Each structure stands twice: as structure tokens, then as C-alpha cells.
Amino acid sequence: MSEHEPTKPGSGATRRGLLGLMAGGAAGIAVAGRAGAQERVTLENLQCAEPVLGVSYTPAEREMMIEGLDAWVARAERLRAMEQPNELSPALVFDPRLPGRSYRAQTGGVRNAPREAGPRPSDPADIAFAPVWKQAAWMESGALTSAELTEIYLSRIAAHAGTLECFVTVTADLAREQAAAMDRERAAGRVRGPLHGVPYGLKDIIDVAGYPSTWGASVYRDRVAETTATVAWRLQEAGAVLLGKTTSGAIAYGDIWYDGITRNPFNPEEGSSGSSAGSASATAAGLVSFAIGTETLGSIVSPSHRCGATGLRPSFGRVPRTGAMALCWSLDKIGPLVRSVPDAAFVLAAINGADDADPSAFTHGFEADFSRDLAGMRVGYDPAWFEQGEEPDRAALEAARSLGVELVEIGIPEKPYDTLLTTLEAEAAAAFEELTLQNLDDRLTWQEPQAWPNTWRRARFASAVDLVNVDRFRREVMVQMDEMFAGLDAVIGPNFSDAMLLITNYTGQPQLAFRSGFVERPTRTIFGAPADESGQMFTVPMATSLWAPLFEEGNILALGRALEDRLGVAERRPALFA
Structure with missing residues (x-):
């Protein structure tokens, strides 16, 4: 420093x-x-x-x-x-599992995922935009190699990443080396799994030894990682090929990083939202097969909604954060951004499981069966959410109804859920106290009332007594959500409806944001307001969300896949990058 x-x-x-x-x-x-x-x-x-x-x-x-x-x-x-380095976690550890509550054991892994990919396309763009499960099938048949797929993506990154401002570091030499190794292994009969030879992007707050990990902030732009994060190791062991580090909003907030603003491929005049900004942008623009993001309070869901990616925020504790920048120890989560729901299952299966260095991570089996019968699945919804929502949300609800699920009306009690934000503000201020106390926060590019520098300064005035009582309220909300989900397999609704995104980030339940349609919008600010007065409209994607009980990602992955097929909007590409 x-x-x-x-x-x-x-x-x-x-x-x-x-x-x-x-x-x-x-x-x-x-x-x-x-x-x-x-x-x-x-x-x-x-x-x-x-x-x-x-x-x-x-x-x-x-x-x-x-x-x-x-x-x-x-x-x-x-x-x-x-000295209290970022990786030093608090002694008090958040656990979303309630005392006396049992959770279903899972051992099945990913079952009955789609495999009929058809012949390999001749157009490199068609290959680039294909989902992971199709790319894996082409490599399995010998129609495609990892080296070829990697070169397609490196060419597209060279052509488009500058416009989208979605990569901090491109690891071209490493990617070529890893792809060649995966092709040799395949030729020798060793296939590590569905991610074998599949190229991906890694959010730049997650370390890979010997490569920059800048956390999106000018203060850390010269930072080089000394170790490799557990998720990066696990993806390497699964055979995935690292194309580079995708942009993160500075200190995991927003789409503004030290060298630019990450763009939405469907309207590059606006930012991609954040903070997994580059991961969502690169995935939606066909620059990677999939990407890894993180979420503390919307950082996977929000850019997926803006850019048209599919984002899975796993249950808290499923995926270890070892080697990733800590923003809020009791909220941070790591998950995949993909173009097709089954791909999220493959990635989560690869990165799931405890790590001794992360006290908040624990082992819980994962399974997703894409052939399960959805008829009779109990799916909660609040009719008011959809009355106030957008047409794609309503289309998603009707698609769920047409699949034979049992729609169950629910309601979220009115409570001061915004008070939970004190936890994030206080933990983030503690994690980056040095920036505040040494005036280094002035170097961050984004300097507005909502940005981190001001939030951290304000957090110094939070009462420790109030912080403890916020944590007690958090336990109350955990019990409330556990009781609501007890009779449900999933909940469907607009991404930000009735504080569901905020609540479930604090209680730990998983959320899947999937593309549900397109809407006409002006160029927007990060918070969704019109960014100018031109009145020009753009056709942009939007997402609808599914939530599940703790550790039941398989429910929303199976339902999400069926909705994806029924709605038929997932394969539409951003015209400028098609």
C-alpha cells in the first residue's frame, strides 16, 4: 500500500x-x-x-x-x-442452516442433461454462441478441439473486448497451453468431465497465481496474485481453459472499473450493471463459453438481467471463497454465468464443496436431474409481483403454468428488510478500512453518494448495538423464509420483486436469473433510470428469477431449463457481436 x-x-x-x-x-x-x-x-x-x-x-x-x-x-x-489482510475472516461465521433443521442429502450429480447437439456449425460465431453442453458434445465426437474453440474465443476477444471493456487481462498463452493439454488428454482417452477443454472467463476479484488480480480498483491495479483460488483450481481440475480475467466494478460494486465502464452487448451505450460486469458481458457477447462471477447483493443476478446471460447464485456456503477478494464475509458467494441453464449445473458441480481455508464453506452434495417430471412441482408466486412486472415476467409465469406445475400464492410479510443492509455496509467498511483511513478511497473512479467511498465513511457512524440487532433480525428472516419454502419446490418472480433478492442473499437460498424475453428501453444508468433525454430506445433482454429452498438448486435448474425451452428467447444474439 x-x-x-x-x-x-x-x-x-x-x-x-x-x-x-x-x-x-x-x-x-x-x-x-x-x-x-x-x-x-x-x-x-x-x-x-x-x-x-x-x-x-x-x-x-x-x-x-x-x-x-x-x-x-x-x-x-x-x-x-x-495488520489485518483481506483474507483474514471474522471469528463469527455465518451459517444459513438453521438449528434442528435437516437438509436433503444429494449424491446424484448432473443427470440427463441435453446431449443432442447436432453437427458442428461451419460459422465460428455459431460455435462461439453455442452452450457448453453442445460444445462438449462436438469435442466428444471429434468434430471440435479445445484448441480450435480457444482460438475462436481469443479472436473474438481481440475483436470485441475493447468495445465492451469486459476483460482486464487476457491469458492467451496460458489458454493455448491448457487447451493443447486437454486435447492431448482426450486423444489419450482421458476426459475429465463436461467442462474438459471448455474456455471460460474468471472475475478479476478471484486470484490465479502469477496473474494480475486488480479487484477493479485503481488502488490495486498493480496487484499480482500469489496463490490460486480454490474455484480456479477446481475448474482447472475439471479441464476448463482460462481465457482471462473479466472486469469487476471497483471493489465488487457496479460496472465502473479503473480503466473504463463495462458495456451491455445489446446496447453498448450503457453499462452492463455489476459487479460481475465483465463475466455477464463476455458471456452474452459470445467471448467465452461461460464465466465465473460473485454476488454479495445482486452482482450475478443484476448483470445477467441487464446483459441477457443466465446467472446462478448458489446457496451460501456451497462454493468456497478461498482466494477471492472478501467484501462481506457473511454474504459473498461465487457462481456461474452461462447462456443455457444446463451449463450452470455443470459449472456448479465442478466448484461445489467445502474448503478448509474458508470457514463458511461446507460440503453438501449437489444433484440436478433434467429429466424430472415437473408436473406437480409446487411453485410459489405473488400475483402482485406480476401485475407490477414486465411482459417477459408474465410470459415466464404462463410458461410455468403450461408445464403443469402447481402455482401456490405466497406473500412476503412487510418488515424493515432494508435494515439488513447495515451488515454489508459495516463488513465492507471493515474489509477495506485502510482505504478510508488513509484517504486512498479518493483514488477510486466512482465517487458518488451511492459509491463505496461514501458508504464506507458513513458506515463508521453505525452503532455496534444496532449491528448486533440487525443480525438478530437476520435470524428471524431466516426462520421466516425457511417456513415459506417448507411447502414449496421453487418460487418464481421478477428478479427484484418484494425484496426477494435482498432477503435471499441474507438468508442463503439460491437464485437463478434466466432470460425471459426482450423489452424496449432507453440507455440506462446502473440503477435503471434513463441516462439521457434523447428518447432513443433499444431492444434489450431481461431476466426473470427462480428461487429454491436451501441447497435445492436442482429444482430451479430443471424448471429453468424447461422454461428456457418453452420461451424460446435464450439463443437470440446481440446484433453487433453476432
Whole structure:
């Protein structure tokens, strides 16, 4: 890291005093000042701080409190002086499994996935946009080699990645080496599985030893990984070929990274959303067979929705985060972005399972059967979601109805679910405390009220007492969702309906966002508002989501595959990259 920078202009004594009062310790007390200079906590600035926490004390109570606060400031200062690297996880570990609740054992793996790929196309673009299961079938028959497929993608990356700003690093030499090795193994009769020889992109917050892993941020643009993440090792063991590192919004938020804005292939005038921005863009544009993304609060689902990819956010704890940047230890998840639902099953099967270095990861078997009878599957939905939703959402609901599933009306109780956000804000601020305290946050490209720098500064004012009570509320919501899913195989709805994306990220249930249709939209901001007043409209994809009980990804993969077939919109390509 760089040396400490001067304190920000305008950060005078009053502001420093408030920071010192609000940012640490059991009562929100911390170091005053940015460079370690301690200031005495006074009765005046203690009283000034009270409205920020929503408390009010009497003069006598403040007199009693003041005696211990300087000691708490010093204690926080000693803590901040310690080195706490990003990979150091908290002692308290989130577990989505409820006490006394059993979860179905799974041993079947991926069964009855589609295999009839037909003859290999002559057009390289047709090969590039084909799903993994078709590419695997062509390689199995000898009609295609991994080396050929890798060269198709490297050519497309060279032609289009600059326009889409979706790659940070292209590992061309490594990809060619791995592809040749996979072809030799296949020729010798050794096939590792359905991902053998299949090229992919890896989100740039996930490490591969010896290659840059920049976390999308200018502060880390020269960072080179020393180790390889568990998911990258597992994909290598499964035979996948690494094409390169796809862009991530800086520190896993949004589509703005230190050297650009990742673009939506269906409208390159707008960003691809984020933060698995490059993974979604590259997959939808046919620059990779599949990609790996991460989600803390929408970072797989949102860019899939924007770009037209299919994204699977697995159950919390299924996939180890070892070797991936930590943003929020109790929320971070790793999952696949693909062009066809069965591909997500192949990838999840390869990366699933515990790792001793990730205390939040555990072993739970995975299975998905694509020939299962969907008739009678109980699928929850809220009619109001679809009244307020878009036509593709309604088409997806009707497609589910036509498959013979039993649609069951549900409702989400009205509760202050937005209070859960305190967990993400506080954990992220802790994970990147050094950027805030050393003014390095000023170097991040995105500087708006919603961006990380401002969020982290504001998080210093969160009450530790409130944070504990948020965690207690989280447990309440976990029980609530477990009870709702107890009689259901899946839930269907618009991606962001009724706080479902927020809730299930905090409770741990999986979500599958699949392409359900197309809509007319102006160029949009990251949050969906019109980005200009031109009035020009673009035909862009949108997704609908399926949720499942904890560890039951197989339910939504089987249903998602059937919906994908019934809707018939998954194969439409972005015209500029077709």
C-alpha cells in the first residue's frame, strides 16, 4: 500500500471528533483523526454525536460516560495499528442452516442433461454462441478441439473486448497451453468431465497465481496474485481453459472499473450493471463459453438481467471463497454465468464443496436431474409481483403454468428488510478500512453518494448495538423464509420483486436469473433510470428469477431449463457481436 496521504481538505476538528466518537468499540467509539493523532472526547462533541445514533443522554449521563471514552478511543487505535489482510475472516461465521433443521442429502450429480447437439456449425460465431453442453458434445465426437474453440474465443476477444471493456487481462498463452493439454488428454482417452477443454472467463476479484488480480480498483491495479483460488483450481481440475480475467466494478460494486465502464452487448451505450460486469458481458457477447462471477447483493443476478446471460447464485456456503477478494464475509458467494441453464449445473458441480481455508464453506452434495417430471412441482408466486412486472415476467409465469406445475400464492410479510443492509455496509467498511483511513478511497473512479467511498465513511457512524440487532433480525428472516419454502419446490418472480433478492442473499437460498424475453428501453444508468433525454430506445433482454429452498438448486435448474425451452428467447444474439 502507499504511504499515508494528507487528511482530506475540510476535515476539521469537529468532523474528526465525530469520527472518533462514532466509528468503533462496543458503543461506537474509535480513533479520532486519520493518521493516528488522538483527540480527547469532550462533552460537547459527545452531545453532537447523539443525533447520528438516534440516542439522547442527560448532562449527568454524559459526565459519567466521558471517563471511559478516551480509553476506548485508544483501544480502537491499537486495533487499527494491527495488520489485518483481506483474507483474514471474522471469528463469527455465518451459517444459513438453521438449528434442528435437516437438509436433503444429494449424491446424484448432473443427470440427463441435453446431449443432442447436432453437427458442428461451419460459422465460428455459431460455435462461439453455442452452450457448453453442445460444445462438449462436438469435442466428444471429434468434430471440435479445445484448441480450435480457444482460438475462436481469443479472436473474438481481440475483436470485441475493447468495445465492451469486459476483460482486464487476457491469458492467451496460458489458454493455448491448457487447451493443447486437454486435447492431448482426450486423444489419450482421458476426459475429465463436461467442462474438459471448455474456455471460460474468471472475475478479476478471484486470484490465479502469477496473474494480475486488480479487484477493479485503481488502488490495486498493480496487484499480482500469489496463490490460486480454490474455484480456479477446481475448474482447472475439471479441464476448463482460462481465457482471462473479466472486469469487476471497483471493489465488487457496479460496472465502473479503473480503466473504463463495462458495456451491455445489446446496447453498448450503457453499462452492463455489476459487479460481475465483465463475466455477464463476455458471456452474452459470445467471448467465452461461460464465466465465473460473485454476488454479495445482486452482482450475478443484476448483470445477467441487464446483459441477457443466465446467472446462478448458489446457496451460501456451497462454493468456497478461498482466494477471492472478501467484501462481506457473511454474504459473498461465487457462481456461474452461462447462456443455457444446463451449463450452470455443470459449472456448479465442478466448484461445489467445502474448503478448509474458508470457514463458511461446507460440503453438501449437489444433484440436478433434467429429466424430472415437473408436473406437480409446487411453485410459489405473488400475483402482485406480476401485475407490477414486465411482459417477459408474465410470459415466464404462463410458461410455468403450461408445464403443469402447481402455482401456490405466497406473500412476503412487510418488515424493515432494508435494515439488513447495515451488515454489508459495516463488513465492507471493515474489509477495506485502510482505504478510508488513509484517504486512498479518493483514488477510486466512482465517487458518488451511492459509491463505496461514501458508504464506507458513513458506515463508521453505525452503532455496534444496532449491528448486533440487525443480525438478530437476520435470524428471524431466516426462520421466516425457511417456513415459506417448507411447502414449496421453487418460487418464481421478477428478479427484484418484494425484496426477494435482498432477503435471499441474507438468508442463503439460491437464485437463478434466466432470460425471459426482450423489452424496449432507453440507455440506462446502473440503477435503471434513463441516462439521457434523447428518447432513443433499444431492444434489450431481461431476466426473470427462480428461487429454491436451501441447497435445492436442482429444482430451479430443471424448471429453468424447461422454461428456457418453452420461451424460446435464450439463443437470440446481440446484433453487433453476432
